[in-house]
Amino acid sequence: MSPVSRPRVLAVSLAVAGVLASTAPVAQAAHHGEPPRCGGHGVDANARIHYASDVVIKAPLSTVWKLQTDVERWPSWQPPVLTAERLDSGRLAKGSRFRWTTPVPATPTTPATTLGITSTVQELRRHDCVLWSGPAVGEGLRIDEGVHLWTFRKVRGGVHVHTEETWTGAQVEADVPTATAALGAGLEAWLRDLTSAAEARHTPQP
Template identity: 30%
Template structure:
């Protein structure tokens, strides 16, 4: 009787794991995210932040567009590597907050705008960065949207994490450029 009950529990547990695995696989495999030049305003997680940097836009742009060196000043990013030139269509690989990400540049307007998008496990993000200069100060405005089954499931966690990550990124960029 005891062995039969144990076998039943193991069987149900195995079935449950297989069902969860099949569901996650299906959600990942059949996800159809659409890239765009701007964020998706209907995404479950959206962040908008800005900062003023006391430097001309060319200096800010030079630091920001050097993807391979992001990890020198942005400690949340690990092993960034751009696959080609900093132009639309180029992809770059990076790790941030434990997620391995491959992003593709959608828009690059030198000293004005950068947009990229990319999937990560259970998520798809679109980042758009706007650069404007006034009186030798650069204002950066960032918008990011995140969507996907995991983002929807853990919306408040993703929102909080994204808000603090973007704030950290902007502060780190400001610190690096104003050295």
């Protein structure tokens, strides 16, 4: 895929699409040089809906990685994820598939619904990165494909987490600003939940 050049900000995170009604734009993190990749692959460079963000989590890399890749337990620390199930067995790996659901409130152009998301892992490097993609379908709302990248890097005091996602599909592309604003808010919420869960596990008990 060719590098993403001056991507547009905003869209709804497939994992936290419950914030779809958000209207306030969220600032996109700036990146320089080559765009992030996992095994040479990244988000859809041609997508009109794109958002990226970063955070440093004060917890061990193993803790952050476990939370993010144990998808069946997402509902235990991500309130917007109603259900999550693996469609295969074993450790999450390239080719693994999982299905999850999240409620989506009404917007001026789409009805309130519950999205069913079927994701396939396209690339995974243990304790380094993971890339998955798939459609999200609800009554009156469809995202043809969401592509979601996560990268993890040890830094002083914790783990630098980068995430970005793109969406494609006629329905969401009909109102790019609304979709992008929601995606931005959704990804920021996911990062907050991941940070809270990881740092809570890492905090020594008195």
